[in-house]
Amino acid sequence: MADTKYIFVTGGVVSSLGKGIIASSLGKLLQARGYRVTIQKFDPYINVDPGTLNPYEHGECYVTVDGHEADLDLGHYERFLNIQTTRANNITTGRIYQNVIEKERRGDYLGKTVQVIPHITDEIKRNVKSLGVKNKFDFVITEIGGTVGDIESTPFLEAVRQLRWELGRNCFCLHLTYVPYIAAAGEVKTKPTQHSVKELQSLGIQPDMLVLRTERKLNKEILDKVALFCNVEQGAVMQSVDVSTIYEVPLMMQKQGMDEVLLRKLNMPTEGEADLERWKAFLQKRKDAKKEVRIKLVGKYAELPDAYKSINEALSQAAIYNNRNLVLDVCHSEKITPENVAEILGDADGIVIAPGFGQRGIEGKFIALKYARENNLPTFGICLGMQCMVIEYARNVLGLADANSTEMDPKVTHNVIDLMEEQKHITNMGATMRLGAFDCTIKKGSLAFKAYGKAKVQERHRHRYEFNNKYKEMFEAAGMKCTGINPDSDLVEVVEVPTLRWYLGTQFHPEYNSTVVSPNPLFMSFMEAAAATREENI
Numbered sequence: 434m435a436d437t438k439y440i441f442v443t444g445g446v447v448s449s450l451g452k453g454i455i456a457s458s459l460g461k462l463l464q465a466r467g468y469r470v471t472i473q474k475f476d477p478y479i480n481v482d483p484g485t486l487n488p489y490e491h492g493e494c495y496v497t498v499d500g501h502e503a504d505l506d507l508g509h510y511e512r513f514l515n516i517q518t519t520r521a522n523n524i525t526t527g528r529i530y531q532n533v534i535e536k537e538r539r540g541d542y543l544g545k546t547v548q549v550i551p552h553i554t555d556e557i558k559r560n561v562k563s564l565g566v567k568n569k570f571d572f573v574i575t576e577i578g579g580t581v582g583d584i585e586s587t588p589f590l591e592a593v594r595q596l597r598w599e600l601g602r603n604c605f606c607l608h609l610t611y612v613p614y615i616a617a618a619g620e621v622k623t624k625p626t627q628h629s630v631k632e633l634q635s636l637g638i639q640p641d642m643l644v645l646r647t648e649r650k651l652n653k654e655i656l657d658k659v660a661l662f663c664n665v666e667q668g669a670v671m672q673s674v675d676v677s678t679i680y681e682v683p684l685m686m687q688k689q690g691m692d693e694v695l696l697r698k699l700n701m702p703t704e705g706e707a708d709l710e711r712w713k714a715f716l717q718k719r720k721d722a723k724k725e726v727r728i729k730l731v732g733k734y735a736e737l738p739d740a741y742k743s744i745n746e747a748l749s750q751a752a753i754y755n756n757r758n759l760v761l762d763v764c765h766s767e768k769i770t771p772e773n774v775a776e777i778l779g780d781a782d783g784i785v786i787a788p789g790f791g792q793r794g795i796e797g798k799f800i801a802l803k804y805a806r807e808n809n810l811p812t813f814g815i816c817l818g819m820q821c822m823v824i825e826y827a828r829n830v831l832g833l834a835d836a837n838s839t840e841m842d843p844k845v846t847h848n849v850i851d852l853m854e855e856q857k858h859i860t861n862m863g864a865t866m867r868l869g870a871f872d873c874t875i876k877k878g879s880l881a882f883k884a885y886g887k888a889k890v891q892e893r894h895r896h897r898y899e900f901n902n903k904y905k906e907m908f909e910a911a912g913m914k915c916t917g918i919n920p921d922s923d924l925v926e927v928v929e930v931p932t933l934r935w936y937l938g939t940q941f942h943p944e945y946n947s948t949v950v951s952p953n954p955l956f957m958s959f960m961e962a963a964a965a966t967r968e969e970n971i
């Protein structure tokens with residue numbers, strides 16, 4: 434069996450160029466040639482994981498099946514490659530230092546002075562190579578977060594430099610940069626790219642391939658000029674022009690021969706072509722979907738496009754598979770009042786109530802839910818969204834006017850949502866929620882069962898509070914049914930109101946496992962209902 438190959442993806446000039454999308458696209462092309470591929474991300478910040486970050490910092494917190502709170506790029510990896518990642522796929526500076534300090538405290542370093550080189554870099558290298566053990570993968574792609582030249586990413590780049598030596602021909606470096614267009618001069622400028630590559634070279638890393646992110650198509654002369662100045666082979670400089678969807682990027686890279694160039698440079702066979710039939714079929718469906726479906730997502734991070742990344746993607750995938758063009762409007766929950774709710778949600782074909790933490794914006798979610806329920810609009814509550822469904826139902830249908838979650842009101846009498854027993858003695862905030870995939874048994878005959886088509890499912894969680902089983906009978910008698918239950922803990926994972934068209938909430942996050950070739954069944958079912966509502970609305 435051939436050795437595992439290691440590909441490093443770095444970025445220069447500015448951040449937010451889409452390294453994650455380029456890494457995922459390269460991964461997709463290799464996977465579509467039949468290779469086993471995984472992708473990991475190093476984040477240079479000191480937090481041990483992004484679980485304690487609010488969405489204003491780095492957008493949504495993604496959750497892996499094994500319960501790791503991860504960077505949202507892992508969501509891209511899973512959606513592109515249809516794989517499951519784990520805690521080994523996302524590592525921060527904080528985690529590297531934590532491991533090294535733990536080893537130091539145990540006495541593992543036998544009296545040595547513990548230093549950035551070699552101890553921190555060794556720990557980084559160990560975390561790269563651990564994904565390649567036992568030849569489980571043909572390719573391990575490692576994305577280095579941040580921008581070349583940042584102080585914080587220097588140890589990671591030093592580790593890459595060392596690995597290049599150790600791995601020899603089994604290593605490949607791809608550098609992503611930005612080529613700006615200067616309107617006043619009417620020209621694109623490659624100088625920032627040249628500087629960024631020089632910076633990388635000064636750290637001892639010579640890129641094998643460059644990807645130039647650009648808003649305007651670059652001609653061959655520009656690409657060749659960059660190749661010449663940056664010591665990169667002609668033909669190994671690709672361009673990534675803005676496209677209408679990130680899912681076009683693998684095809685755009687394939688057209689430029691990205692996978693072929695890489696394989697040739699790694700001395701691997703280059704014949705044949707990546708088989709992207711299903712991928713292309715999805716993109717074709719996207720193009721063909723002309724009819725609209727209007728979804729309103731109600732949450733408190735309306736101004737942040739990355740805060741609900743996985744939900745947006747899951748909705749758009751489901752819309753495309755339902756032959757619909759998704760028109761998604763994120764509504765700020767703090768701005769919804771009983772007076773304006775009809776105006777804000779009036780033209781919606783479906784409503785999603787977002788996950789979240791804390792009191793801010795919560796009343797707007799209740800108002801939106803009451804409106805959706807009374808107007809029989811397809812409604813999907815996710816995590817906090819499901820908890821809000823329960824609270825709104827308790828207040829307005831069960832007549833428990835003060836019902837609430839103890840998260841919002843610790844002294845509430847009717848604690849229909851309550852802190853989970855296992856959470857009561859926890860004081861640390863990091864990685865202490867109920868996290869990762871758990872079994873859920875779906876009741877036959879329910880809407881959820883119809884969507885999944887089976888009784889045993891697994892979905893991912895991230896929460897501390899939970900439906901209070903003391904109220905279960907009361908809810909069921911009043912029409913809100915508990916149709917998904919964890920078989921081990923008896924926790925309620927799904928609620929629904931069967932007398933309504935599509936009114937369902939999940940304690941778990943089904944958006945995390947929705948991928949391009951395998952959309953999540955609940956999102957599919959919700960979208961089908963929303964599309965049907967659209968037809969009636971017209």
Ligand code: GLN
Pocket residue numbers: 787788789790791815816817818840895896897898899
């Ligand atoms: N804040 C709620 C809880 O901790 C919901 C969390 C979420 O929406 N992810 O239970």
